[in-house]
Amino acid sequence: xxxxxLAVAGGGLIGLSxxxxxxxxxxxxxxxxxxxxxxxxxxxxxxxxxxxxxxxGEEALLRLCLASLERYxxxxxxxxxxxxxxxxxRTAGTLVVGFDDDDMRVLADLQRFHVELGLEVHRLLGREVxxxxxxxxxxxxxxxxxxxxxSVDPRELHPVLLAAAEGAGVRLVRSRVAGLLTEDGRACGxxxxxxxxxxxxxxxxxxxxxxxxxxxxPPIPVRPVKGQILRLRGAAGLLEGTVRALVRGRSxxxxxxxxxxxxxxxxxxxxxxxxxxxxxxxxxxxxxxxxLVPGVTELELAETLTxxxxxxxxxxxVLGASGMPGLVLATGHxxxxxxxxxxxGELVAELVVSGEPPALAAPFxxxxxxxxxx
Amino acid sequence: xxxxxLAVAGGGLIGLSxxxxxxxxxxxxxxxxxxxxxxxxxxxxxxxxxxxxxxxGEEALLRLCLASLERYxxxxxxxxxxxxxxxxxRTAGTLVVGFDDDDMRVLADLQRFHVELGLEVHRLLGREVxxxxxxxxxxxxxxxxxxxxxSVDPRELHPVLLAAAEGAGVRLVRSRVAGLLTEDGRACGxxxxxxxxxxxxxxxxxxxxxxxxxxxxPPIPVRPVKGQILRLRGAAGLLEGTVRALVRGRSxxxxxxxxxxxxxxxxxxxxxxxxxxxxxxxxxxxxxxxxLVPGVTELELAETLTxxxxxxxxxxxVLGASGMPGLVLATGHxxxxxxxxxxxGELVAELVVSGEPPALAAPFxxxxxxxxxx
Numbered sequence: 001x002x003x004x005x006l007a008v009a010g011g012g013l014i015g016l017s018x019x020x021x022x023x024x025x026x027x028x029x030x031x032x033x034x035x036x037x038x039x040x041x042x043x044x045x046x047x048x049x050x051x052x053x054x055x056x057g058e059e060a061l062l063r064l065c066l067a068s069l070e071r072y073x074x075x076x077x078x079x080x081x082x083x084x085x086x087x088x089x090r091t092a093g094t095l096v097v098g099f100d101d102d103d104m105r106v107l108a109d110l111q112r113f114h115v116e117l118g119l120e121v122h123r124l125l126g127r128e129v130x131x132x133x134x135x136x137x138x139x140x141x142x143x144x145x146x147x148x149x150x151s152v153d154p155r156e157l158h159p160v161l162l163a164a165a166e167g168a169g170v171r172l173v174r175s176r177v178a179g180l181l182t183e184d185g186r187a188c189g190x191x192x193x194x195x196x197x198x199x200x201x202x203x204x205x206x207x208x209x210x211x212x213x214x215x216x217x218p219p220i221p222v223r224p225v226k227g228q229i230l231r232l233r234g235a236a237g238l239l240e241g242t243v244r245a246l247v248r249g250r251s252x253x254x255x256x257x258x259x260x261x262x263x264x265x266x267x268x269x270x271x272x273x274x275x276x277x278x279x280x281x282x283x284x285x286x287x288x289x290x291x292l293v294p295g296v297t298e299l300e301l302a303e304t305l306t307x308x309x310x311x312x313x314x315x316x317x318v319l320g321a322s323g324m325p326g327l328v329l330a331t332g333h334x335x336x337x338x339x340x341x342x343x344x345g346e347l348v349a350e351l352v353v354s355g356e357p358p359a360l361a362a363p364f365x366x367x368x369x370x371x372x373x374x
Numbered sequence: 375x376x377x378x379x380l381a382v383a384g385g386g387l388i389g390l391s392x393x394x395x396x397x398x399x400x401x402x403x404x405x406x407x408x409x410x411x412x413x414x415x416x417x418x419x420x421x422x423x424x425x426x427x428x429x430x431g432e433e434a435l436l437r438l439c440l441a442s443l444e445r446y447x448x449x450x451x452x453x454x455x456x457x458x459x460x461x462x463x464r465t466a467g468t469l470v471v472g473f474d475d476d477d478m479r480v481l482a483d484l485q486r487f488h489v490e491l492g493l494e495v496h497r498l499l500g501r502e503v504x505x506x507x508x509x510x511x512x513x514x515x516x517x518x519x520x521x522x523x524x525s526v527d528p529r530e531l532h533p534v535l536l537a538a539a540e541g542a543g544v545r546l547v548r549s550r551v552a553g554l555l556t557e558d559g560r561a562c563g564x565x566x567x568x569x570x571x572x573x574x575x576x577x578x579x580x581x582x583x584x585x586x587x588x589x590x591x592p593p594i595p596v597r598p599v600k601g602q603i604l605r606l607r608g609a610a611g612l613l614e615g616t617v618r619a620l621v622r623g624r625s626x627x628x629x630x631x632x633x634x635x636x637x638x639x640x641x642x643x644x645x646x647x648x649x650x651x652x653x654x655x656x657x658x659x660x661x662x663x664x665x666l667v668p669g670v671t672e673l674e675l676a677e678t679l680t681x682x683x684x685x686x687x688x689x690x691x692v693l694g695a696s697g698m699p700g701l702v703l704a705t706g707h708x709x710x711x712x713x714x715x716x717x718x719g720e721l722v723a724e725l726v727v728s729g730e731p732p733a734l735a736a737p738f739x740x741x742x743x744x745x746x747x748x
Contacts, residue, residue, distance in 0.1 A: 232653055279606055279660050280671030286657035297654030304675060 011036030015206035017345030092241025180216030385410030391719030466615025553589030598682035
């Protein structure tokens with residue numbers, strides 16, 4: 001087979017976004033994935049909520065997330081132009097709610113953080129909260145409304161992004177990536193399960209949680225972080241936008257989706273690739289969701305599932321050089337994969353085409369972990 | 375088509391048991407069911423626990439249940455002889471546990487009731503309870519051990535009973551029963567979905583929760599009582615036998631099944647044929663199960679499902695004459711369908727063959743509701 005300019009390992013949102021942008025810039029691109037869209041994209045709730053998601057001390061990550069959030073409307077416009085399919089973007093913002101004095105102090109801190117960042121945020125007291133989201137528990141004392149947050153259904157986004165990529169000339173090979181091909185210490189393609197291979201001038205590694213364990217790559221500190229998540233049905237009109245809270249120290253979020261869907265997420269578990277949906281995981285999610293929105297009791301429990309976030313030691317992605325010539329990284333997006341999809345595609349395609357790491361990507365190079373080129 | 379001696383509407387456990395016994399007594403029998411075994415038999419936990427299940431004032435029902443329990447071992451022996459497949463019978467008994475003083479008083483009453491009935495029952499205090507079932511919550515104060523209770527997996531029992539019935543000459547027609555055929559006020563067969571029919575000298579109605587709504591029958595006060603139930607996996611060695619309790623007024627039971635299964639049941643809901651598995655139903659079952667046996671947290675939530683019990687105004691079955699010549703009832707078993715399977719088959723087959731209602735069935739005739747022959 002003739003070598004291509006770029007082989008992308010992984011056809012999730014990140015891999016497809018990179019492939020699409022690279023193809024638009026004239027590269028020949030092949031994506032390898034045995035079941036594209038069946039990974040984290042299948043489970044993610046699709047919150048595009050950088051500030052309520054980011055922790056303190058993660059400001060470079062926050063800037064990256066905000067830059068990607070800003071791109072989302074145009075990204076979906078462009079996908080709609082390319083494919084004729086418009087992926088709906090929910091724009092009601094996020095309500096971060098509090099139950100008690102401790103929660104209210106956390107909200108006050110979060111508000112200060114927003115204000116420092118120049119973001120639009122409103123503090124609402126009990127009655128105002130319930131006016132905005134009447135389904136919330138009467139026990140909710142107050143909330144922050146983050147008006148700029150968005151949400152999207154990753155299950156709707158993935159096939160549209162795949163269609164756009166294919167429309168731009170990207171070829172999808174439905175095989176499992178078995179390993180990296182190298183020649184004289186340089187990445188030169190992907191080995192496929194069953195014996196085939198894809199030869200390429202550059203390889204982008206976008207295997208999400210599997211990125212840390214691929215044969216032939218340098219060490220990449222990405223690990224699976226298990227998440228259990230629920231999809232409910234019958235929620236038409238129940239919530240306007242995303243609602244999140246701490247319930248007894250556990251973070252829970254409720255994200256309305258489609259006509260009558262509601263996603264409730266998510267556990268955070270260090271259990272490797274354990275795929276079990278557990279009684280305890282489902283119990284805790286349902287418990288916290290019902291505590292937040294009692295009407296959840298009546299909804300249909302339509303789906304329970306487990307997937308893995310690609311976690312890194314500092315919760316930020318690994319973008320750019322791998323220390324091995326020819327191998328570029330687009331992985332480790334942890335909780336921010338859907339949000340970072342538009343920007344990651346741009347940045348990584350730019351790096352592949354120009355050879356220069358864009359400034360926004362610089363803080364996210366692999367060598368920040370002290371494992372760069374030796 | 376030549377008329378048969380007996381047409382049975384419904385190929386659940388009850389219908390098959392009647393059909394098998396009738397065929398053994400020389401009748402030609404046809405069972406009509408579009409999806410045999412997909413009803414309550416699919417969901418039931420298979421507790422064979424008459425005393426902890428019966429309420430006060432239901433002593434005739436209790437006697438019926440005890441008589442059926444007594445038959446279970448021989449029933450399974452006979453099935454094993456007939457089919458070569460032995461359905462396992464779990465014999466560790468039931469532990470009815472209590473958390474607080476109120477519960478302990480209820481247990482003391484239950485124990486007196488057992489003793490009056492001459493049943494073997496032991497009262498266990500906290501330490502003894504945990505010696506028997508170490509997985510129980512340390513909050514459990516005490517328990518009754520009902521040594522004579524059994525359990526069986528209805529999903530294992532159903533295909534074996536079907537094989538035995540077919541082996542005895544019963545014919546299964548895989549169609550949905552559309553209505554009762556009558557002639558001059560006498561039942562003479564079943565109309566099938568799609569236009570076919572089965573003509574018969576006698577018809578037994580064993581449609582479980584659908585028994586109350588079949589076209590052509592006299593009024594039968596059977597209604598669907600919705601139950602949601604969970605199947606967990608990974609429970610090998612967790613519990614020895616059935617455990618049940620009241621948790622904040624809600625009854626919950628855990629029944630070990632197979633190598634590593636655990637059934638957690640069940641909600642009791644008056645919602646007609648609503649098939650929704652709800653967030654609230656699953657939450658409550660998981661909550662109560664975890665409160666009782668904290669280790670449940672780690673188990674896999676393998677299946678959530680909804681079925682309907684055939685409920686009657688007094689929670690007891692409707693056995694025997696229907697008020698319409700040629701139509702015999704074997705329905706309304708409510709929570710006791712699996713338990714009453716052996717005895718119902720015997721009694722109803724006896725009635726069909728001899729025309730005489732057996733004494734044990736007499737208290738369960740339809741006319742106790744004042745809706746008998748007019």
